[in-house]
Amino acid sequence: MNGSSVTANPRSTYQAIPQWSERVWVMLVGILLLNSVLRGIRPPNRWALTHFLSNYDFGFAKRSLQGAVFAALDIPAMYTYSFAFWYMMSVLAANVLILLWLMRRLCAVGDLTSRLIALVFASSLAVVVLAHIVGYGDQVGLLVTLLAVLLRDFYKRCIFVAVVFPICVLIQETQFVMFFPLLVFRFLIDLGDKATEQRRKLLSLCLVCACVFATLLIVLSTRLSEASATEMYQSIQPSVEFPLTEYGITLTTTLTDNFRMTMDFYKKPSGYSFILFSWVVTLPITAYLMRTSWSQMIRDRQSMFLRLVAMGASAAPLAMHVIAVDANRFASFALITSFLVYATVRLRGGVDEQLPSVPKANVLLPAALIAMSLSSSIPLFEGYVVRSFPYEELLFDLSKVAALREPFPPHPELCFGTGDVCLFVHDGMPHSGISKADFCANEQ
Numbered sequence: 001m002n003g004s005s006v007t008a009n010p011r012s013t014y015q016a017i018p019q020w021s022e023r024v025w026v027m028l029v030g031i032l033l034l035n036s037v038l039r040g041i042r043p044p045n046r047w048a049l050t051h052f053l054s055n056y057d058f059g060f061a062k063r064s065l066q067g068a069v070f071a072a073l074d075i076p077a078m079y080t081y082s083f084a085f086w087y088m089m090s091v092l093a094a095n096v097l098i099l100l101w102l103m104r105r106l107c108a109v110g111d112l113t114s115r116l117i118a119l120v121f122a123s124s125l126a127v128v129v130l131a132h133i134v135g136y137g138d139q140v141g142l143l144v145t146l147l148a149v150l151l152r153d154f155y156k157r158c159i160f161v162a163v164v165f166p167i168c169v170l171i172q173e174t175q176f177v178m179f180f181p182l183l184v185f186r187f188l189i190d191l192g193d194k195a196t197e198q199r200r201k202l203l204s205l206c207l208v209c210a211c212v213f214a215t216l217l218i219v220l221s222t223r224l225s226e227a228s229a230t231e232m233y234q235s236i237q238p239s240v241e242f243p244l245t246e247y248g249i250t251l252t253t254t255l256t257d258n259f260r261m262t263m264d265f266y267k268k269p270s271g272y273s274f275i276l277f278s279w280v281v282t283l284p285i286t287a288y289l290m291r292t293s294w295s296q297m298i299r300d301r302q303s304m305f306l307r308l309v310a311m312g313a314s315a316a317p318l319a320m321h322v323i324a325v326d327a328n329r330f331a332s333f334a335l336i337t338s339f340l341v342y343a344t345v346r347l348r349g350g351v352d353e354q355l356p357s358v359p360k361a362n363v364l365l366p367a368a369l370i371a372m373s374l375s376s377s378i379p380l381f382e383g384y385v386v387r388s389f390p391y392e393e394l395l396f397d398l399s400k401v402a403a404l405r406e407p408f409p410p411h412p413e414l415c416f417g418t419g420d421v422c423l424f425v426h427d428g429m430p431h432s433g434i435s436k437a438d439f440c441a442n443e444q
Helices: 020-042 046-053 065-073 083-109 111-125 125-132 137-150 155-170 175-188 196-222 224-240 255-266 268-280 283-300 304-322 327-346 361-375 392-402 437-444
Strands: 013-015 357-359
Touching: 013 137, 020 083, 020 111, 020 125, 020 283, 020 361, 020 392, 046 083, 046 196, 065 155, 083 111, 083 125, 083 137, 083 327, 111 125, 111 283, 111 327, 111 361, 137 175, 137 327, 155 196, 175 196, 175 304, 175 327, 255 268, 255 304, 268 327, 283 304, 283 327, 283 361, 304 327
Parallel strands: none
Antiparallel strands: 013 357
16 A cells, blocks of 8 residues: 555654644744743853954964954944944844744755754754854854855855855864864765766865865964963053953964863863763754764765765864863854754755654654753853743843843953853852842842
């Protein structure tokens, strides 16, 4: 019988359910995405603001392109916190909206797996961390990557990446590791079948890689002296209305220095607990997305080489664990790149007119992952914790702004302890918008 494969074992499959309209799926995705953003969002921190303003006045330095542009323009308004706040929030908003659009397209293709993946990603803690690191250079790199992934014309994408992605490397060199493998995969999957066209496209891709690699080598060979970094700090601080962090950690270190500091950090109990707590709530979803991408590529008859490139592009941000301690950040970006690999693969196909039967395990697993994300937390920076609905501390902060007791945009808080840079939740009372103790004290 033609329908026997669908109805033979109704207990082990779900046949075209839930049969909700596309609009309902998109609405659920939007609600989960908004919840994830509100769980983690905060004002840009001093770390982001400092890199935002560092420049080339005291020598060529990594992560200083944006500040060099501001210095060249010499417009005082660009050194205000309001300008930095709205600029950084705009980049975050653009990233969130493009991701929402991609999830909407997955809901439109017609198969239940793609719709469930959209829900899984929208509810994930990767979105929480993405909202939390507003202002980081990663946000610009992600925006450029998203725009490049969406460009359909191969050669226009080549020109865009060759021109714009080196700028991302100058803004923050780690973006090469996190996002460039995904862009290479996006190019390779579009090579086509004709040998002549393949050669032409491969040559174009090699030229793109040459531009990006050359920029990366220039950046990696740069090391600002501690004296120059201190002078830069002292020259910029009087121009801004908020305290900056010291520059030495990033501008004066090499890859070897970063590797040594990272290994020393992981030897501490707080170090390996930080990476463990970051992995346990992100890697299961990353693995699920990678497995689904692999299965989809098998159905599409993609080569083993291309499937391996897809897996490498998905997991690429995890390589940053070797030279940096922001385990929550890199684990979250691995989840994001895994989602983008799946979206790239799936959206190349057509729209399914009818939803196929889906094994129960393929429904129960994403449901469990969504439940895990909604009920879990992940380490954040500067003592912040992941909020829960109804986001009482965030509402409390907004009420202070509405009552004119706090300025808007809210200025970044100082770190706990004596250090200028807080890497993870410190001992003492954690907080999201404010500490619980402050909240209770103000209510009395």
